[in-house]
Amino acid sequence: MASVLEVRRGDLGVARVVDVRPSHLEDGQTRFSVERFGLTANNVTYALLGDRLRYWSFFPSAEEGWGRVPAWGFSTAVESRCADVRPGTRIFGYLPMGGELVLTPQPAGDRGLDDRSPHRAELPAVYNRYRRGEASARDDAMMVLQPLFMTSVLLARSLEGASRVILSSASSKTALGTAYLLAHRGAEVIGITASVGFVRSLELYANVVRYDAVEELERRPPAIFVDFAGDSEVRAAVHRHLGGELRASVLVGGTHMDAAVTAAEPLPGPEPTFFFAPDHVRGGIDRQARAAFDELVEWSAGWLELERRDGAEAILATWADAIGGRLSPRIALSLAL
DSSP states (O other), X not given: OEEEEEEETTEEEEEEEEEEOOOOOOTTOEEEEEEEEEEOHHHXXXXXXXXXXXXXXXXXXXXXXXXXXXXXXXXXXXXXXXXXXXXXXXXXXXEOSBSEEEEOEEXXXXXXXXXXOGGGTTSOGGGGEEEEOOOOTTHHHHHHHHHHHHHHHHHHHHTTTOSEXXXXXXXXXXXXXXXXXXXXXXXXXXXXXXXXXXXXXTTOOSEEEOGGGGGGSOOOSOEEEEESSOOHHHHHHHHHHHGXXXXXXXXXXXXXXXXXXXXXXXXXXXXXXXXXXXXXXOXXXXXXXXXXXXXXXXXHTTTOEXXXXXXXXXXXXXXXXXXXXXXXXXXXXXXXX
């Protein structure tokens, strides 16, 4: 018997930890036990967009109305009916927050596995790739930072050549990674955040303003607005203030769960477009992208604090903090049920 975190799909603030019995294993399948997983505002985005982007489909709950929010972490094979995977094999990748992970694995390149489970066949391929790996001192940092900073790398690449970029939720790790890469390429990066002191202390942004001070942003073209918050009111305020000065408006995620993702009426300036990181991974992550990711991990070691939290009570409290926007941007959380 193992435990897994589930949330009510219609009310993400309602969460529970349930015991799950091992499912029947078919030929070609392997059962993995989830060891540890990271929890960030990114997981809130998975839940907020769970229906639109089919995140609920990866690890369906046995009970209607409930969902298992995907996370990134490590798991170990405990039973296998697949010739290519032996019990004891350890992998890193997409998994539920606790419980078991049943895959139909096939070898994929050096030290990699692809899940070929039928219910995941039409889901984004990048989430179906797993990497074999032994335990290391970098595990906690990697499982928190890899999905965030790799999104930063892909997003910064898509914005290459931009001279002025404005980021909401500027204290989020994905925004910080993006700001670091853009600033080091010579772009002027401006942040909108509630954590003004922390963001300014990192000396990445040319200017930092609070959410209630959007009118302080300079009105000069060309500018690109990248919305990590998913807050329609903030997005509307930026569009109304900058209007024609905006060259593009990009929606990346949603860290403000109490705000609608879509605007109620058309906005001045360019129509917001959605950036979905898996669409920008074609043929795998190349060497240049991996080098940029490694640079971000090394940079973050100067300000990021790793923290472990274990047990049902701690995980439920941490999820409540994530939903309430109370996770510190300085902390990377490694959790286990």
